[in-house]
Amino acid sequence: MSFPRASTALSRFTVLDLTRVRSGPTAVRQLADWGANVIKIETPAHLEKGEGPGGPRQGPDFQNLHRNKRSVTLDLKSPQGKAAFLRMVEKADVVVENFRPDVKDRLGIDYESLKTVNKRIVLASISGFGQDGPYRDRPGFDQIAQGMGGLMSITGLPGQGPVRVGIPVADLSAGLFCALGVMTALLEREVSGEGQWVSTSLLQAQIFMLDFQAARWLQAREVPKQAGNNHPTAIPTGVFKTKDGHINIASTGQVMWERCCNAIGAPELLDSPDYKTSALRSKNRDPLNAAIEARTKTKTSAEWIDLFNEVGVPCGPIYSIDQVFADEQVKHLRMAQSGTRPDGSEEVFVGQPFSLSRTKTAIAATPPELGQHTDEVLKEFGFSDGEIAALHEAKVV
Missing domain, CATH: 3.30.1540.10 (formyl-coa transferase, domain 3)
Structure with a gap:
């Protein structure tokens, strides 16, 4: 394969990435940065209504989330597109999605359907509130989870009223927990030989991140309040x-x-x-x-x-953010890492927060253009030139 891998650690795994916006791409970025063969499956340009989810493709947010991946366009709503996707599932290890829970059922790419194609497949799903339950079909958003998950009630100055945290902590933590779930399922598969369905939600992730603040209520029946810049229990x-x-x-x-x-x-x-x-x-x-x-x-x-x-x-x-990256220790930790774009220019990304002593990671490839690798990837999955041409003619890719 000509595509450069970010690491050798996860290079034996192939991941089909159906995610969008932030929580799902955060999960897949962890796998891509450690060398998984990540194929980002996106809606063909002629079917996308307005700007795609996740902001401008060349903007810093999208760029930082989608490094070390390849891009394929595929219309999953068409019979030919779905059939092509299922052919890819046959050879893949992981599928990651963060649609609303009912979308994968309508598309016919739920876990029960995927495992009939490949019993070793791991499906990872992130939703707003869970795959079932009374809020299953509600649209999810980070700030909604921050509020429902209790975080906004303990953030800010005493008496100030609810305050949103300055980063999308529910999205990010849900993505990281999803990646951890995928790795757990892949480790279990080495014993059982079978894949399984990994699921998490913004709400679950946010509540878990409350940590000792949640334990104060569950075990001591204390309702934590806003403490501003003061630590709620460690004083001064x-x-x-x-x-x-x-x-x-x-x-x-x-x-x-x-x-x-x-x-x-x-x-x-x-x-x-x-x-x-x-x-x-x-x-x-x-x-x-x-x-x-x-x-x-x-x-x-x-x-x-x-x-x-x-x-x-x-x-x-x-620090302000610019001062963070000017700090000598931050430089030493290489939390800002460069990647080379196809035109030879350099682009800087946020680096991985952990390292392995033998197996390194890098920004091996900057984010792809929409559909940049469609033909290349389909050939790797066994599609003939004629089949690829037919997909193009039908505007499935």
């Missing part, structure tokens, strides 16, 4: 003004609390009856934060960051 932890800006300080636990007081030159806080225990520091959070900030305003952010880290108190700057 939050944002503090400095001479030239703001920093984050996290001094949870007695040892860190003592180090913090000594670092800011306020040993009297250790002796105050109002701050003797973690519970008292939580109860008297506001005056405690004010007392700390009275000291932090006397030095620059850089001075405090050096001082706190030297004594072992977690502390760091609060």
